[in-house]
Amino acid sequence: MKTLNEVLDFCKENEVAIVDFKMTDLDGRWRHLSIPVERLNEDTMEFGIGFDGSNYGYAAVENSDMVFVPDLDSAVLDPYCEIPTLSMIGDVMVIDRPSNRPFDQYPRNVAKRAAEYMKETGVADEMIIGPEYEFYVFDGISYSTKPDDMGYMIDACQAEWNSAEENNNNGYIVPHHGGYHTALPMDINNDLRSKMALDLEDWGVKVKYHHAEVGGCGQLEIEVELDEMTKMADNTMVAKYVIKNSAAEEGCTATLMPKPVAGEAGSGMHVHMLLMKDGQPVFYDPDNYAQLSDTAMYFIGGLLTHAASLCAITNPSTNSYKRLIPGFEAPVTIGYAMANRSAVIRIPAYAKSPKNKRFELRNPDATCNPYYAYAAILMAGLDGIEKKIDPHANGWGPFDFNLFDLPEEEKKKLGGLPKTLDEALDALEADHDYLLKGGVFPQALLDIWIKKHRAESAKISRIPHPMEFAMYYDL
Secondary structure, three states: OOOHHHHHHHHHHOOOOEEEEEEEOOOOOEEEEEEEHHHOOHHHHHHOEEEEHHHHOOOOHHHOEEEEEEOHHHOEEOOOOOOOEEEEOEEEEEOOOOOOEEOOOOHHHHHHHHHHHHHHHOOOOEEEEEEEEEEEEEOEEEEEEEOOEEEEEEEOOOEHHHOOOOOOOOOOOEOOOOOOOOOOOOOOOHHHHHHHHHHHHHOOOOEEEEEEOOOOOOEEEEEEOOEEHHHHHHHHHHHHHHHHHHHHHOOOEEEOOOOOOOOOOOOOOOEEEEEEEOOEEOOEOOOOHHHEOHHHHHHHHHHHHOHHHHHHHHOOOOOHHHHOOOOOOOOOEEEEEEOOOOEEEEEOOOOOOHHHOOEEEOOOOOOOOHHHHHHHHHHHHHHHHHHOOOOOOOOOOOOOOOHHHOOHHHHOOOOEOOOOHHHHHHHHHHOOHHHHHHHOOOHHHHHHHHHHHHHHHHHHHOOOOHHHHHHHOOO
């Protein structure tokens, strides 16, 4: 829908009573406020809805009065509200004279500015991306962070640890690390995934496929079709909303945490990407390695050059680094390769046509703010193109072999991703000029981001871990 009258007509036809505005906070969570449909008018579109930006994690308290302006084209019926509700996302503006201006720290505005900067460079006019959403669905979760009671418990009826349980046990247990593409009756979440996929389709997010993933205690994956970068950041917020609410409707719980279960497969959010200019692919060259153009290789060079600092944005939780460890499919070595899932950058062998020629960045996870993450990925790649960073000349590959099987002496010669959030934040502090180009990421935003996540890391580091009791209590 392009006009307010179209939206109001839609509301009337569908007996919509409430209009819900969803806004993204610093961490990448949706927050929302709602108005009766009668309050949606031209003033809403011109002057917006006022709110306090400091409560969203950005902007100082003394300068935090902002307005939200909805994007009419994002309007969709929210399937999880009992009262008919029309949902819209949009943009955040700073109150100014003579007119309001986009707030440069707001996640969606950062992504839109990155896309504009890309056009200004002349490299491309569209970045097309496609994330893979991995997540776990559990039957129940409880956790405690009290001083005298610290720990968590999760349950999934198909998990191997329930093989001896008498209640609700039909014998179809999914083995540890054995969940990949399991079929019915072991794949008890099949219908739930199908419902998620159909809800996403109704929301305008095109689903490529869904399936059970490696983690035997309820790990799943939904992969969506590629789309324009800012649109896909919108879609990522939608996907997380749909995944969590669909699970809740079925009486279970979904999490996109990178490593919710020790020893099981972690959940990433691999990001496929390509550039287009004037409707033509920028990354294709039939005569080069993996049919990737020099521009594509320079883009890869930029990603690998800034891989450590990117992690502070694409993997911004302490839990992220419990996934990025050797021995699982998550990458730990900075490098690229064809059809190699152990490399940070993988070039899918099946993407052969010029308009599908792409690669994927495998380290991101869904604890990221997708607007910031996708914008940072683009900025790193553009920096590589500008500086003509050749990944092969820098010793980053191609690694057409399993990096996990290398002898330890050989592994030591290769660069690795940060092992902790603090290491990633150190890298971001030392290496962020590429993010500031074109005014895409304000320095103030990066300062807020680093300060906030250092505080989170410090908070967790001070808390005793249950494993410490097992290892040290009797010393």
